[in-house]
Amino acid sequence: MIKLKVTDRDGQKHEIEAQEGDTLMEALREHDWGVSAICGGMCSCGTCHVYLNEEDGGKFPPVDIDEEDLVDMLEFTRESSRLSCQLTLSAEHNGVSLELAPEE
Amino acid sequence: MSDTTVIVGAGQAGLQTAVSLRQGGYAGRLLLLGSEAHLPYQRPPLSKQVLKGEFDADRCTLRGADFLAAQEIEFRPHSRAEALLSDQQQLRLADGQLLSYDALVIASGARLNRLHLPGSELDGVFYLRTIDDALTLRERLQAQPQVLIAGAGYIGLEVAASARALGCKVRVVEAQQQLMQRSALPAIADFMRARHEQEGVAFHFGRKLAAIHGQRQVQRVGLDDGTELDAELVVKGIGVRPDLRWLEGSGLATARGILVDDQCRTNLANVYAAGDCAETQHPLYSEPVLLESVQNAVSQGKTCAAAILGQDTSYSDVPWFWSEQFDCRIQLAGLPQPQDELVVRSDAPNSMTVLALGADRLHAIQCINAPRDYMAARKIIALGDAIDRDRLRNPKTELKELL
Ligand SMILES: Cc1cc2nc3c(=O)[nH]c(=O)nc-3n(C[C@H](O)[C@H](O)[C@H](O)COP(=O)(O)OP(=O)(O)OC[C@H]3O[C@@H](n4cnc5c(N)ncnc54)[C@H](O)[C@@H]3O)c2cc1C
Ligand code: FES
Numbered sequence: 001m002i003k004l005k006v007t008d009r010d011g012q013k014h015e016i017e018a019q020e021g022d023t024l025m026e027a028l029r030e031h032d033w034g035v036s037a038i039c040g041g042m043c044s045c046g047t048c049h050v051y052l053n054e055e056d057g058g059k060f061p062p063v064d065i066d067e068e069d070l071v072d073m074l075e076f077t078r079e080s081s082r083l084s085c086q087l088t089l090s091a092e093h094n095g096v097s098l099e100l101a102p103e104e
Numbered sequence: 105m106s107d108t109t110v111i112v113g114a115g116q117a118g119l120q121t122a123v124s125l126r127q128g129g130y131a132g133r134l135l136l137l138g139s140e141a142h143l144p145y146q147r148p149p150l151s152k153q154v155l156k157g158e159f160d161a162d163r164c165t166l167r168g169a170d171f172l173a174a175q176e177i178e179f180r181p182h183s184r185a186e187a188l189l190s191d192q193q194q195l196r197l198a199d200g201q202l203l204s205y206d207a208l209v210i211a212s213g214a215r216l217n218r219l220h221l222p223g224s225e226l227d228g229v230f231y232l233r234t235i236d237d238a239l240t241l242r243e244r245l246q247a248q249p250q251v252l253i254a255g256a257g258y259i260g261l262e263v264a265a266s267a268r269a270l271g272c273k274v275r276v277v278e279a280q281q282q283l284m285q286r287s288a289l290p291a292i293a294d295f296m297r298a299r300h301e302q303e304g305v306a307f308h309f310g311r312k313l314a315a316i317h318g319q320r321q322v323q324r325v326g327l328d329d330g331t332e333l334d335a336e337l338v339v340k341g342i343g344v345r346p347d348l349r350w351l352e353g354s355g356l357a358t359a360r361g362i363l364v365d366d367q368c369r370t371n372l373a374n375v376y377a378a379g380d381c382a383e384t385q386h387p388l389y390s391e392p393v394l395l396e397s398v399q400n401a402v403s404q405g406k407t408c409a410a411a412i413l414g415q416d417t418s419y420s421d422v423p424w425f426w427s428e429q430f431d432c433r434i435q436l437a438g439l440p441q442p443q444d445e446l447v448v449r450s451d452a453p454n455s456m457t458v459l460a461l462g463a464d465r466l467h468a469i470q471c472i473n474a475p476r477d478y479m480a481a482r483k484i485i486a487l488g489d490a491i492d493r494d495r496l497r498n499p500k501t502e503l504k505e506l507l
């Protein structure tokens with residue numbers, strides 16, 4: 001079990017548990033305040049958009065071209081934007097904190 | 105507000121309705137009926153990651169049992185609705201049980217078009233709609249049989265790509281002269297035909313299956329021009345349509361699907377419909393549309409919930425869809441209209457963008473491996489503003505600049 005700290009769109013903070021091997025999107029989708037992830041992780045919709053701080057962001061592989069192309073075109077993109085469906089969780093992600101981006 | 109909402113169909117649209125009702129503060133009882141054995145799951149990976157063995161079945165589950173319990177969504181698998189008794193606001197299930205509703209959402213999806221041919225009952229003839237279909241098919245594909253696919257629609261072509269990835273010999277028989285005839289623009293269809301052929305898929309256009317031959321197992325397929333092709337496995341991908349049979353006599357207005365307005369309301373009081381089964385009066389189009397996509401199912405699920413909660417709502421989202429075949433991600437948004445001017449742009453290898461331009465607006469985009477164009481065009485279509493056609497035609501203009 002990995003623990004993550006998530007700030008939802010209303011600014012509420014939650015501590016959630018996730019399984020190693022799942023994507024971050026799959027962990028977030030399990031909560032009513034979570035992401036809608038319409039395309040189910042196919043890097044096609046941008047509805048799983050999150051912000052990671054620099055340190056925690058560095059614990060995941062860098063953005064690939066597909067993800068970059070989509071993120072660039074989203075409404076609320078920031079430097080720290082990631083698509084949570086492209087991030088697979090492992091033990092080193094325990095304690096990571098993140099924020100959900102506004103819905104598109 | 106209603107006390108009990110019953111949702112028929114625990115797929116993408118039904119689940120979304122339930123989730124959105126709770127998110128919107130719905131305090132009544134929520135029953136989510138699924139005719140399958142499984143928790144609500146998504147279908148897109150079935151023909152892609154599941155067939156290729158990249159996803160196991162669990163990975164397709166949309167929401168777990170814990171989530172449903174926490175949200176007080178009473179999920180009932182193996183519960184098929186059999187009749188709608190609208191006068192008394194009741195539903196009859198296959199086991200005879202009667203359920204009363206204050207609001208009813210029909211999200212029962214679509215059923216497969218069946219192809220009744222001699223030999224259809226042979227071992228090795230498959231359809232693909234459910235997760236059980238996908239798992240059986242996957243197992244059979246592991247042995248690298250010779251595969252024949254009837255129908256070059258999205259699902260047929262995704263199965264073709266997955267079967268090639270697994271090393272199977274693949275043939276596709278298509279009655280029309282083009283791939284994805286129903287929704288892809290010709291340039292996109294031709295591009296994908298070339299990709300499939302490069303990957304070793306053989307096409308037989310303008311032909312239909314006439315019979316399937318074999319002892320117990322499929323061995324050969326006969327086409328309507330007399331051609332005989334060897335095949336050990338036949339996959340029929342000849343489309344779906346809403347299953348309206350159980351609604352006969354209910355008074356519900358239907359055409360190709362269940363007719364709904366932009367708030368997903370049917371002609372019957374307190375009865376709503378969403379997803380593949382709904383034919384929608386969409387504000388963007390003059391004719392009702394019947395869409396088969398995750399986007400439509402999810403958006404209409406949200407609309408149903410808002411309508412039940414008495415919120416002001418209108419479903420006017422630009423329709424969008426995607427498909428994956430080999431290394432090509434195909435993305436579509438909007439619906440091209442018959443008089444549209446088609447502009448084809450291609451800036452990078454293995455990619456293409458086609459824009460369908462109306463007199464003063466962008467109607468649709470269809471593209472392959474061009475997510476930037478896709479996202480920008482989706483926004484331009486949604487805004488519905490007048491466009492500068494010359495700039496759109498110029499391949500040097502980044503679509504984003506037009507926003
Ligand atoms: C193999 C495959 C690949 C696809 N790929 C894509 C893709 O890449 N992108 C995309 O956008 N779309 C794709 N689609 C289409 C997409 O999955 C559907 O549009 C979407 O699932 C529709 O959601 P729905 O809730 O309306 O119907 P469904 O998800 O089909 O759910 C309806 C549910 O209702 C149940 N049901 C039916 N009748 C009854 C009854 N009488 N009582 C109780 N329950 C009932 C059914 O068993 C089913 O579980 C794909 C579909 C398939 C089959
Ligand atoms: S879930 Fe659609 S892009 Fe991540």
